Amino acid sequence: MTRLLVADDSETIRLLLERRLAIEGYEVESVCCGQDVLDRLDGDEAKPHPDVILLDAMMPGKSGLDVLRELRDHGDTTPVLMVSAHRQLDELRELGADGFMTKPIDWDELIAKIEELTGAPA
Amino acid sequence: MKASLANRLRIGLAVLLVILGGVTVLGVGRLFQLRRDFEDSTSRAFQLQVAAERMRSAFVLEQASLVHFDREPRPARITYNSAADASREATAAAEQLAAHDPRAAALLARRVQAEVAWRRRVARRVLAHHAPPPSFQRQLATPVFDAGSALGLYTLQERQALRRQVSSDSRKTLTLVLIGLGSAVVAAALFFFGLINSMREPLARLVTAARRLAARDLGSRVEVSGPIETATLGEAFNEMASELQGAYRRIEEVRNQLSVTVESLADGLVTVDDGGRILQLNPAARALLPEAESGTAIGEAIGDPQATERLMEVIANRERGEMPATKGERVLSVLVAPLGGERGAVLSIRDVSERARVEKLKDEFVATASHELRSPLTSVKGFAELLMLQRDQMTDEQVENVEIILEGTSHLVQVLNNLLDLARSDAGRLRIAPEQCDVAAMVDEVVKLMRPRIAAKGHRLQVAVDPDLPHVLVEPARFRQVLGNLLTNANDYTPDGGEIEVTAMAVGPEIEVAVRDSGPGIPADKLEEVFGRFNRLDAGETQSITGSGLGLAISKSLVELHGGAIGVDSKLGEGSTFRFVLPAVQAGGPNGAGADGVAATESVGDPQ
Numbered sequence: 001m002t003r004l005l006v007a008d009d010s011e012t013i014r015l016l017l018e019r020r021l022a023i024e025g026y027e028v029e030s031v032c033c034g035q036d037v038l039d040r041l042d043g044d045e046a047k048p049h050p051d052v053i054l055l056d057a058m059m060p061g062k063s064g065l066d067v068l069r070e071l072r073d074h075g076d077t078t079p080v081l082m083v084s085a086h087r088q089l090d091e092l093r094e095l096g097a098d099g100f101m102t103k104p105i106d107w108d109e110l111i112a113k114i115e116e117l118t119g120a121p122a
Numbered sequence: 123m124k125a126s127l128a129n130r131l132r133i134g135l136a137v138l139l140v141i142l143g144g145v146t147v148l149g150v151g152r153l154f155q156l157r158r159d160f161e162d163s164t165s166r167a168f169q170l171q172v173a174a175e176r177m178r179s180a181f182v183l184e185q186a187s188l189v190h191f192d193r194e195p196r197p198a199r200i201t202y203n204s205a206a207d208a209s210r211e212a213t214a215a216a217e218q219l220a221a222h223d224p225r226a227a228a229l230l231a232r233r234v235q236a237e238v239a240w241r242r243r244v245a246r247r248v249l250a251h252h253a254p255p256p257s258f259q260r261q262l263a264t265p266v267f268d269a270g271s272a273l274g275l276y277t278l279q280e281r282q283a284l285r286r287q288v289s290s291d292s293r294k295t296l297t298l299v300l301i302g303l304g305s306a307v308v309a310a311a312l313f314f315f316g317l318i319n320s321m322r323e324p325l326a327r328l329v330t331a332a333r334r335l336a337a338r339d340l341g342s343r344v345e346v347s348g349p350i351e352t353a354t355l356g357e358a359f360n361e362m363a364s365e366l367q368g369a370y371r372r373i374e375e376v377r378n379q380l381s382v383t384v385e386s387l388a389d390g391l392v393t394v395d396d397g398g399r400i401l402q403l404n405p406a407a408r409a410l411l412p413e414a415e416s417g418t419a420i421g422e423a424i425g426d427p428q429a430t431e432r433l434m435e436v437i438a439n440r441e442r443g444e445m446p447a448t449k450g451e452r453v454l455s456v457l458v459a460p461l462g463g464e465r466g467a468v469l470s471i472r473d474v475s476e477r478a479r480v481e482k483l484k485d486e487f488v489a490t491a492s493h494e495l496r497s498p499l500t501s502v503k504g505f506a507e508l509l510m511l512q513r514d515q516m517t518d519e520q521v522e523n524v525e526i527i528l529e530g531t532s533h534l535v536q537v538l539n540n541l542l543d544l545a546r547s548d549a550g551r552l553r554i555a556p557e558q559c560d561v562a563a564m565v566d567e568v569v570k571l572m573r574p575r576i577a578a579k580g581h582r583l584q585v586a587v588d589p590d591l592p593h594v595l596v597e598p599a600r601f602r603q604v605l606g607n608l609l610t611n612a613n614d615y616t617p618d619g620g621e622i623e624v625t626a627m628a629v630g631p632e633i634e635v636a637v638r639d640s641g642p643g644i645p646a647d648k649l650e651e652v653f654g655r656f657n658r659l660d661a662g663e664t665q666s667i668t669g670s671g672l673g674l675a676i677s678k679s680l681v682e683l684h685g686g687a688i689g690v691d692s693k694l695g696e697g698s699t700f701r702f703v704l705p706a707v708q709a710g711g712p713n714g715a716g717a718d719g720v721a722a723t724e725s726v727g728d729p730q
Binding site for chain 1: 505535
């Protein structure tokens with residue numbers, strides 16, 4: 001089963017992503033801010049590493065962009081899908097994002113992108 | 123009364139001529155008279171002399187006749203008588219001639235007395251006594267000859283005297299004539315001198331007044347005087363001076379008005395020379411550019427050396443232009459109006475910091491608002507979609523309710539996206555990521571997406587795409603957005619059961635994509651407006667249009683951003699054709715994955 005790590009400062013959005021992506025057959029874990037993503041990946045080895053990370057580009061504290069930059073700086077190559085209200089394609093590609101989604105989320109598109117990144121259906 | 127100079131000259135000349143002529147005629151007449159008198163007198167003197175000579179001849183004959191009287195008395199008497207007669211005749215003639223000359227008369231009288239004395243004492247005795255003439259006749263005859271000689275001498279002297287007299291008189295006359303002519307010439311010279319003087323004074327005054335006028339003494343007038351010519355000149359000069367004064371006053375008024383206007387203008391006005399150096403500033407300009415002084419370069423005054431270069435470019439173009447500039451924190455709008463030639467330009471400077479700030483605030487607001495709206499919208503849409511996944515557990519009415527929520531949400535999303543795109547476009551931050559794309563494939567995608575909605579309205583859709591179209595350099599999502607907008611409009615505005623046609627073909631070096639509908643058409647006066655913002659056309663009462671009113675505006679921005687153009691042809695009642703052109707990729711590769719949208723005509727109701 002494909003494991004997804006979702007980061008969004010909005011509890012509602014987290015809930016939505018958890019529920020919808022669970023229905024679509026994914027194992028979803030969610031955190032509320034950028035620092036939590038880094039902690040989650042750095043910390044407990046017992047927990048399995050996510051297959052794809054969904055990052056909200058704009059979050060208080062460490063933004064999605066900051067997290068992406070730090071991950072890539074540490075040599076972490078986990079696929080990242082950036083979710084944002086804005087289109088900042090060039091910058092995102094330079095930073096090493098693997099995909100880009102706008103809100104509101106088109107589920108078909110999102111699932112297609114996840115499948116493309118993992119190379120397998122959920 | 124003033125006389126004209128010309129008339130005075132004419133009169134002067136005429137008087138001069140009359141005087142010269144008169145003097146000449148009088149002189150010549152006098153000379154002529156003198157000559158005649160001289161001739162008369164000379165002639166009389168000659169005749170007197172002749173008469174005297176005749177008397178002498180006759181007397182000689184008388185004497186001679188008496189010499190032989192005693193021998194031949196008869197012929198002697200006859201000769202004597204003839205001689206005596208001749209003597210008497212000559213005497214009478216001489217007396218007549220000497221009548222006017224007392225001296226001649228006296229000489230003649232002495233001659234006659236001597237003769238009478240001779241006759242009484244010699245001739246009468248000889249004749250009466252038939253004797254030879256006495257011996258003393260010679261003595262007695264002498265006085266007669268003497269007196270005759272005296273008379274002859276007198277006439278000779280008289281003639282010489284006459285000659286001297288006439289010479290003297292002629293000289294006098296000539297002298298008088300010369301004096302007369304000379305006086306006339308002198309008088310004429312004085313007269314003309316006076317005339318010239320009469321002009322010199324007014325002309326000198328005129329010259330002085332003209333000089334004062336030239337030196338801006340506009341009150342300068344000249345006293346009207348002298349001959350008509352200078353008087354007229356003076357009047358004309360005064361009129362001209364008055365006109366000039368009036369004109370100056372009007373110019374002064376206008377200049378004053380202008381200067382007050384410029385001084386009180388809220389915008390800064392600066393005049394610069396053709397080198398971009400400041401010539402003058404109004405108070406508003408001084409407030410905007412405190413460092414500016416006459417002579418400083420405009421770039422120096424603004425604190426941006428490149429401003430001078432940009433200004434020179436605008437001036438070189440000789441057309442009005444706007445030149446952005448910043449001075450510290452402030453944003454300035456500089457309108458440049460070149461004066462043409464080498465005369466520099468007038469700059470109108472306005473502090474647009476506030477406007478720029480408001481623009482920035484607006485952009486930020488739109489960005490923030492759309493972002494802030496996106497999260498709740500994402501939730502609404504997402505949870506409504508979750509509900510729809512469980513539609514088999516809901517009543518039909520509940521399903522319909524959720525569908526309405528979803529419809530409203532997607533409309534809101536569309537509006538938000540368009541607003542954001544427009545805000546970015548306004549700020550020049552709308553970016554595209556173009557790639558080589560196949561037009562037919564993209565048209566096909568859009569048509570596929572739209573087909574259900576078109577079918578729902580019962581429209582007949584025709585798609586005709588040239589299979590050999592070259593590629594275009596576009597961002598596919600943006601191409602789909604523009605064509606989607608056009609197709610949505612055609613679908614929404616055309617009454618149910620209409621016709622919609624989508625075509626794509628190569629036109630020269632460009633690809634033209636067109637969407638034609640059989641809708642109500644657009645009035646000619648609204649054609650210009652359709653690409654404006656929030657210009658939704660009235661589609662009739664039966665139509666409910668749910669567009670944002672921004673679709674065509676953002677489509678225009680997007681097409682232009684791709685280096686293309688968009689336009690519309692429409693006639694009221696005959697439908698509309700919206701078309702956009704994009705530059706084709708020249709000498710591009712083969713046409714992608716075969717033409718998906720090869721000219722096809724299909725009824726949208728058909729199953730896929």
